[in-house]
Amino acid sequence: MYMIHLLCTHILSRHLYLSETSLNSFNFDMKEAQELQLHIMTQLEEKEANSTTEHINVPSQSTITQPRNYGWWLRISMYTLFLLSGQSISVLLGRLYYDKGGKSKWLGTVVQLIGFPVLLPYYFIPSLKNLKIKNTATTIHSKPPSTLVHVSVYVSLGLLLVADCFLYSTGLMYLPASTYSLICASQLAFNAFFSFFLNSQKFTPLIVNSLVLLTISSILLVFETDPSSDSSKISKGKYVIGFICTIGASAGNGFMLSLTQVVFQKVFKKETFTAIMDMIIYQSMVATLGALVGLFASGEWKGLKTEMEEFELGKVSYIMTLVWIALMWDVFTVGCVGLIFEVSSLFSNAISVLGLPIVPVLAAIFFHDKIGGIKVISMVLAIWGFVSYVYQQYLDDLKSKQHEDRNANEASNVSSLQEVNGS
Numbered sequence: 510m511y512m513i514h515l516l517c518t519h520i521l522s523r524h525l526y527l528s529e530t531s532l533n534s535f536n537f538d539m540k541e542a543q544e545l546q547l548h549i550m551t552q553l554e555e556k557e558a559n560s561t562t563e564h565i566n567v568p569s570q571s572t573i574t575q576p577r578n579y580g581w582w583l584r585i586s587m588y589t590l591f592l593l594s595g596q597s598i599s600v601l602l603g604r605l606y607y608d609k610g611g612k613s614k615w616l617g618t619v620v621q622l623i624g625f626p627v628l629l630p631y632y633f634i635p636s637l638k639n640l641k642i643k644n645t646a647t648t649i650h651s652k653p654p655s656t657l658v659h660v661s662v663y664v665s666l667g668l669l670l671v672a673d674c675f676l677y678s679t680g681l682m683y684l685p686a687s688t689y690s691l692i693c694a695s696q697l698a699f700n701a702f703f704s705f706f707l708n709s710q711k712f713t714p715l716i717v718n719s720l721v722l723l724t725i726s727s728i729l730l731v732f733e734t735d736p737s738s739d740s741s742k743i744s745k746g747k748y749v750i751g752f753i754c755t756i757g758a759s760a761g762n763g764f765m766l767s768l769t770q771v772v773f774q775k776v777f778k779k780e781t782f783t784a785i786m787d788m789i790i791y792q793s794m795v796a797t798l799g800a801l802v803g804l805f806a807s808g809e810w811k812g813l814k815t816e817m818e819e820f821e822l823g824k825v826s827y828i829m830t831l832v833w834i835a836l837m838w839d840v841f842t843v844g845c846v847g848l849i850f851e852v853s854s855l856f857s858n859a860i861s862v863l864g865l866p867i868v869p870v871l872a873a874i875f876f877h878d879k880i881g882g883i884k885v886i887s888m889v890l891a892i893w894g895f896v897s898y899v900y901q902q903y904l905d906d907l908k909s910k911q912h913e914d915r916n917a918n919e920a921s922n923v924s925s926l927q928e929v930n931g932s
Contacts, residue, residue: 581851588847589860595841597867602834603678604686604876609821613813615804617678618671620831622800624839625793631786654776662772663788667795669765674796675803676758683743683751687869687878688730692755694891695727696861697898699763707767708774715901722894726887727756766857770849785846793842856902 603617611617681689698720704710731752743751769788777784804810820827848857869888872878880888 588844591840591844592860593864595837596864599834599837600868601871602830603681606830607682610819613809614678615807615809618674619800620834621674621838622793622797624835625790663791664795667792671796671799673758673761676754680751680755683747685878686872690868691887692727693759694723696759696763698724699760700766703764703767707771713901715897719894719898722890726890729883729887785850789842
């Protein structure tokens with residue numbers, strides 16, 4: 510605004526100087542001089558009106574970006590709800606399957622993966638086909654990866670996924686749901702480790718504090734003295750096997766999350782919801798085929814009929830339990846990958862840790878798992894670690910907004926100067 514006033518003053522001075530020169534040189538009469546000054550004043554008012562209009566339009570342009578911010582938070586909330594509800598319900602139903610007579614680890618792996626066909630109708634919704642997810646200022650224009658690259662990525666991640674799900678299934682078979690859930694918190698520490706190398710994740714004091722607390726939270730469960738006191742009646746040997754498998758699964762999950770982020774950023778380079786859906790569906794398809802191969806190769810499929818007949822809650826409950834496990838893991842996957850795409854793999858993993866207080870409490874209610882002093886301390890440390898990480902995310906988000914506002918102001922100033930120079 511100041512530059513426009515300065516320009517108008519310069520124009521007025523220039524016109525007045527020219528008018529005085531013209532009057533002295535050509536002896537213009539007073540009436541012609543007044544008409545010239547009136548013309549100058551008219552031009553000045555028009556420039557003032559234009560500058561006022563431009564000034565008024567600036568806030569309206571900044572207001573347009575607000576729905577995007579609200580939409581981003583809405584998507585984050587939706588993905589978080591999917592992740593937490595899918596994780597909690599699927600873990601509890603998985604423990605129910607083993608607690609009431611289920612014995613197949615490979616079947617437990619299959620139901621974690623086989624629910625992906627429920628997402629296929631998405632491809633028939635044209636309005637969502639090219640929905641842009643990220644509100645980024647720049648768009649990556651590069652040659653899309655070949656079909657061979659896509660296939661290689663899906664197959665590699667699919668095989669890693671089936672191995673990871675098998676370890677999770679084994680851990681859930683031998684551990685109480687509360688203990689299993691608390692040990693899974695260690696995946697945040699593993700994810701941070703891999704993110705440091707793969708995603709250039711920076712470690713702040715708050716993040717280091719979070720990772721240390723979550724690691725101690727998991728280590729404390731090793732010293733649980735009487736695991737057989739829980740309703741599942743687990744022997745010490747099976748408890749150790751379950752603990753090792755769950756730790757291994759958490760490490761694998763942390764690695765996969767970091768690797769998935771690398772794929773989105775450096776391989777696919779897409780910002781559409783279709784990229785997320787393709788990742789979920791094709792990766793799950795490969796993993797499901799691998800799990801089915803494992804089910805038949807291990808011979809566990811031969812005992813499924815007997816297992817269903819001997820299930821304590823009946824055949825219908827047996828089938829419905831497996832169906833809902835599949836559906837809830839699919840909901841979890843949508844939330845998990847969505848958060849990776851919107852924020853980062855470490856944030857997605859941190860949100861999954863938020864479900865820690867949910868599963869142990871529900872396990873104590875429905876499965877009568879005992880929550881002793883060690884589990885309580887482990888839970889408190891895990892929640893503390895999560896809050897520490899979320900606060901760091903808040904600080905990063907605040908700094909990012911300040912940086913964006915500063916860039917927007919600079920861009921607005923540059924645009925105003927260009928318009929002034931152009932006029």
